[in-house]
Structures are given as structure tokens and as C-alpha cells.
Amino acid sequence: MATHDLQKEIERHFAAGPAAIRSVPAMDAFLALRSALESGKVRAAQPDANALTRWRVNPWVKQGILLGFRLGALEEMPAGGLSFIDKDTYPARHFASGDGVRVVPGGSSVRAGAFVARGVVCMPPMYINAGAYVDEGAMVDSHALVGSCAQIGKHVHLSAASQIGGVLEPVNASPVVIEDDVLIGGNCGVYEGAIVRKGAVLAAGTILTRGTPLFDLVTGHVIRATADLPLIVPENAVVVPGARAVTKGKGQEWGLSLYAPAIVKYRDDKTDLSTTLEDLLR
Missing domain, CATH: 2.160.10.10 (Hexapeptide repeat proteins)
Known part of the structure; x- marks a missing residue:
């Protein structure tokens, strides 16, 4: 999904409030945003020589992160014999040597x-x-x-x-x-x-x-x-x-x-x- 289209989807589902809960399209949009954040293709703020601070904030990205909390459900996340409980939309990242x-x-x-x-x-x-x-x-x-x-x-x-x-x-x-x-x-x-x-x-x-x-x-x-x-x-x-x-x-x-x-x-x-x-x- 192109960034512009993703932004429109995130803004639409965020504006829906609680109605977005259990919405498959809303979850799909969030997961696409999460993936884009992890790859570095999308950022909450980015350099912008024309901005007053030389940084431009992307409010829609923050809306998408908040949307993830709204959509997520509590889930047990066992790790190394320990048990953690968090929103299932925000598990810990796993890295490979590559x-x-x-x-x-x-x-x-x-x-x-x-x-x-x-x-x-x-x-x-x-x-x-x-x-x-x-x-x-x-x-x-x-x-x-x-x-x-x-x-x-x-x-x-x-x-x-x-x-x-x-x-x-x-x-x-x-x-x-x-x-x-x-x-x-x-x-x-x-x-x-x-x-x-x-x-x-x-x-x-x-x-x-x-x-x-x-x-x-x-x-x-x-x-x-x-x-x-x-x-x-x-x-x-x-x-x-x-x-x-x-x-x-x-x-x-x-x-x-x-x-x-x-x-x-x-x-x-x-x-x-x-x-x-x-x-x-x-």
C-alpha cells in the first residue's frame, strides 16, 4: 500500500473511534503501518529543511500507533520461562543475525x-x-x-x-x-x-x-x-x-x-x- 493511501486508511479508522474495534480493515491498516515503521519507510517525525525546527511531525503515524492500542487485546507472551501480558498488537520484536x-x-x-x-x-x-x-x-x-x-x-x-x-x-x-x-x-x-x-x-x-x-x-x-x-x-x-x-x-x-x-x-x-x-x- 502506498504511504498516501495508508495515511488515509489510518486517519479514517482512527476517526471511527471504538467502532474500529474488531474491524478487519482497521487491523490490516494498522499492521501495514507497523510493518512500515519497522522497516523505516514511515516515521513519526522526519527531517524537513523547510520546517521551523528542521523536523516535520507526522500526526497520522501517531494516530496509527494509538489505533494499535485500541485494536489490541491483552495476551500472554511467554519468554524464557517468564510470562508477560501486553496488547497482542505490540509484541516484542525478534531479530536475526542478518x-x-x-x-x-x-x-x-x-x-x-x-x-x-x-x-x-x-x-x-x-x-x-x-x-x-x-x-x-x-x-x-x-x-x-x-x-x-x-x-x-x-x-x-x-x-x-x-x-x-x-x-x-x-x-x-x-x-x-x-x-x-x-x-x-x-x-x-x-x-x-x-x-x-x-x-x-x-x-x-x-x-x-x-x-x-x-x-x-x-x-x-x-x-x-x-x-x-x-x-x-x-x-x-x-x-x-x-x-x-x-x-x-x-x-x-x-x-x-x-x-x-x-x-x-x-x-x-x-x-x-x-x-x-x-x-x-x-
Whole structure:
């Protein structure tokens, strides 16, 4: 089915609400979408040079993912002597050696409807949710999460316990985007549609949300989300977690500080040398 025709079918069955339940054409449309997502032919968001953020959201894809939850029934999914229960429309994906995806033993799971490209390394235990897109050569390290519809670029390293937030509703909301060659440090969290541009580095413990101001110590600017734009980390920025003192009221009296991520430099040869361990691990 052509993508345009698939979009029309998904939008029609999603608009039908509960009436789509037990509809064979609705299930067929969903399964076609799930297959297209897993092959990478369809994405929840995709690069678009003409878009304000340089990314275009495809709301109909999110509608299709939500349609899958509506159509699915709870089913036991035994695995390795354990029993799991989930919607039968979203079983765990299975990979063959020919797929070129390295899934190290130890409890990782990739949900149906997620795209995982050749050369991706999955270190246990990690989780990739439906609608996510993980591009070539990325590493998803132990205890890392790639949420629904999150977009992960080529050669990204999501370090241990990093959390890349997902979003399904509202359907027009931008997912989190991590562009090519980004290093996300351990215990980082990127949420609420934030975009991390190509080559950026987030030091361990950095948390970014739509409401987080980002202090650029190099340019002297404060980067914030707006009504039209999410928080955007500039290309090659090196971001570290910081703090700023509360200067009034009880906060000042008690000597409190608030979390404040800061750009301390922009990536250079020295920073690149510190990330060459990536290649050895692959």
C-alpha cells in the first residue's frame, strides 16, 4: 500500500473511534503501518529543511500507533520461562543475525513498531518503545530508554540509564529528537520534544525539558522553548548540569540553588578525542 493511501486508511479508522474495534480493515491498516515503521519507510517525525525546527511531525503515524492500542487485546507472551501480558498488537520484536542489530543477552526489549537500523548495539537491559526510530551505528546502553516516537540519529551513544522521553498525545506534539553523532551521558533525561542538534554532548546527569532554560556561557544567551519551538540544543554544544543561586525570598535566606544546565564550550578536537572510545566498543 502506498504511504498516501495508508495515511488515509489510518486517519479514517482512527476517526471511527471504538467502532474500529474488531474491524478487519482497521487491523490490516494498522499492521501495514507497523510493518512500515519497522522497516523505516514511515516515521513519526522526519527531517524537513523547510520546517521551523528542521523536523516535520507526522500526526497520522501517531494516530496509527494509538489505533494499535485500541485494536489490541491483552495476551500472554511467554519468554524464557517468564510470562508477560501486553496488547497482542505490540509484541516484542525478534531479530536475526542478518538484520545486523547487536542485542547483547540480558533482558533488553524492542517493541513492535520500532525501527532499529543495522549496526545498532543494544546493551542489556534497555528498552525501545513503539514508533521509535534508532538509526545506524547508535548504541543504546544499559538501563537506557528510547520512548515512543523518539528519533535517534546515526552514531548516537545513549549512555547507561539515559532516558529519552516518548510522546503519543497530543498527536501533533513533537517527539524528542537526538540528531547524528550526539553523546548522551549517563543518567541524562531528554523530554517534552527537546531537540539535541548534531554533534552535541550532554554530560552525565543533564536534564532537559520544555521548561528548562539552557544557559550558553559561550555566547551569553539563554536558550528557551517558545510557543512555537521546543528547547533546542545547538550543534556541537557541550552541556553540563549546573546550578544558579536563588536571589530573593526564602530561597535566598536558606541558601538554595536551582538546577541550571549550561553550555560550557562547543565541541572541538579535544572533545572528539574523549569520545573515541565509542569506536572501540563497537
